Amino acid sequence: MTNATDQYSFDVVVIGSGPGGFAAANRATDFGKKVCIIEKSHIGGAGVINGVLTSKTMYELSMDYSVAARVDRGYRASALSVDYNLVRNTVLEAAREKQYQMRSQIETFANVSHKGTISLITGYAKFKDAHTVEVDDQGKMLTIHGDYFIIATGAHPRRLPGVKTDGKRIITSDNILSLSKFPGRLLIIGSGIIGCEFATIFSNFNQTQVHLLDRSNRVLPYEDDDVSEFVSDNLEKNGVIVHHTAQLRCIREHPGHLEVVLDYDAGNSRVIEVDVALIAIGREPNTQNIGLETLGVTPDKRGLIPVDENGCVENNHGHTHIYAIGDVTAQAQLYSVAEFQGRLAAEAIAKSICYLPDYSNMSTLMFFKPEVAAVGANEKTLQEKNIGYRAVFYSNILVNRAIAMRNTHGFVKILVSNDDEQRILGMRASGPQASAYIVAVAHLINQGNSLSEVLRVFYPHPSITEGIQESMRALASKSIFKPVAFPKHIKVSEWKPGDPKTQTPRDEKIRKSQKK
Known part of the structure; x- marks a missing residue:
């Protein structure tokens, strides 16, 4: 390791080049700031590599393959085949395309003729004091001084206690692109969004026997039961073997396979044989070993950094020049949230905040078969908050465009307040184009639109x-x-707090938990 130390000084130092960090850096240039981005690995972070873009590219390719394999539309593709290495190359090509767009932007603003500038420094950053970070670039140490700092270090896949990953047979989402071929048999541990998405991807290609471990009685346990059942049923129709109410006891490694022991809530156990096990149980913030203790900043028990509404770090001994955004904060780990927070932090530094975010009605997309989109409240959250509502479920079977597309498997589910205003509270939708129109409903919710206003459109x-x-x-x-003519496809219901006519068995569980 060399002892040479180079020193640089910037208005704003952004640690991490993911969606939040990149957005923050570029928004800061709008205010004429001299910005430095420090990235330890791939530019774009998990928003590009081993995350959103790569997984969604693989999803789109798998959906294309699934459509090409259909034989119920009047045409048939002959000699259809797929090669994992070629799929991986296409996914990496998409990632490189986005990375070069980002690099082109950075190189453009590296030119000092611009009012605002961006410099990209590669290496691992660690705070030395409140205004200085030291960057280790493969042994070359750089000292970076900043008037303001934005921590955008993102997150990494959560490890499963007692199970050691090797990146080859026992893997996380970071290792998907390291596979050399489609696994013959794959166990996915975790039935949240990430687990269900990869179960969809690999089952779409029809080259892998997919097992999905669901510790609860349904996948996506935080969603309403009808949505969870819809997703679970579709996974099983796609060939996924879903192990409900199962716990992983152990994984025994053998030269040619993995032996997995599952324990079920009913008391029985089962041993299955797979080639690869994918751990998909969420993500943890990257707040270790970045020198937070030097600042007097203490993450919470989940490793998250406490921030105020502008993103300024709260318990930092009065250091109001340090911000944290994205997956290291307590908000949802979403690309759009990180991006918004990054822009907000840059505006706060420039003392030019346009508007504060409303986290109550965030739109989310779930890339299943078919895709699922969500915005606003669901029934579970409204019941837990004792908020009355009316709900409607409308199947795509009755929608002409879906009929014409020969793609009627999906639905729209909308919740409105059960008062005179009938404000829109939330929506869940699945099927073609759900990801495109969910944002329109988000606007309706944010604007407080009522049912009567929407009916005029x-x-x-x-x-x-x-x-x-x-x-x-x-x-x-x-x-x-x-609804009387199509009771399975149009369902209207109502829930009122304390009304025994509208209560469900779940409500009794909620009441008991509240008493505790």
Whole structure:
């Protein structure tokens, strides 16, 4: 290791180049700031490599393959085959394309002729004091001084206690692109969004027997039961073997396979044989070994950094020039959240905040088959908060555009307040184009729109969004197709706190937990 130390000084130092860090750096240039981005590995972070972009590229390729393999549309693809190495190369090509776009932007603003500038430094950053970080770039030590700092170090896959990953047979999402071929048999440990997405991807390619370990009685346990059952049923129809109420006892490694022992809540056990085990039980913030203790900053028990509404770190002994954004904060680990927080931090530094975020109605996408989109509240959260609501479920089977697409497997589910205003509280949707129109409903929720206001809008025909229109009409008892004629495809219900007529077995569990 060389003893040489180079020193640099910047207005804003951003640690991490993921969606939050990159957005923060570029927003800071709008205010004429001299910015430095420090990245220890791949530019773009998990937003590009081993995360959002790569997994969604693989998802899209798997969906293309799945459509090509269909034989119920009047055509048939002959000699259909797939090669994992070629799929991986296509995924990496997509990642490189985005990385070069980011590099092009940085190189453009490296030019000092611009009012704001960006410098990219590669290495691992650690705080030495409140205004200095030391960067280890493969042995070359750099000292970076900053007037302001933005911590955007992201997160990494959570490890499973007692199970050691080797990156080859026992892996996390970081190792998906390290595989050399489709596993013959794959166990996915974790039935949240990440686990269900990879179960969808590998089952779509139809080269892998996929086992999905679900510790609870349903996948996506935080979602409403009907949504969870919909996703679980579709996974099983796609060939995934879902092990409900199962706990992983151990994984025994053999030269040619992994032996997995599962214990079920019913008291029985089962031994299965797989080639690869993928641990997908969430992500943990990257707040270790970055020198937070030097600042007097103490992450909480989950490793998250406490921040105020602007992203300024709170318990930092009065250091109001240090911000934290994205996965290292307590907000949802979403690309859009990190990006918004990054922009907000840059605006706070420039004392030019446009508006504060509303985290109550964030849109999320789940890349299953079919895709699922969500925004606002679901029934579980409303019941836990004792908020009354009315709900409508409207199947895509009745939507003309879905019929024309020969793709009717999906639904729209909307919740409104059960008062005179009938404000839109939340929506869950699945099927074609769900990811495209969910943001329109997010706008309706944020603006406090009511059912009556939405019913005045003309919806284009034929469009998938007509399902939203008809579901709203069903809530108002004005739909063209009636629930009485299609009881399986149109369902209208109501829930009132304390009303025994609308209570479910789950409500009794909630009441007991609240008493405790």
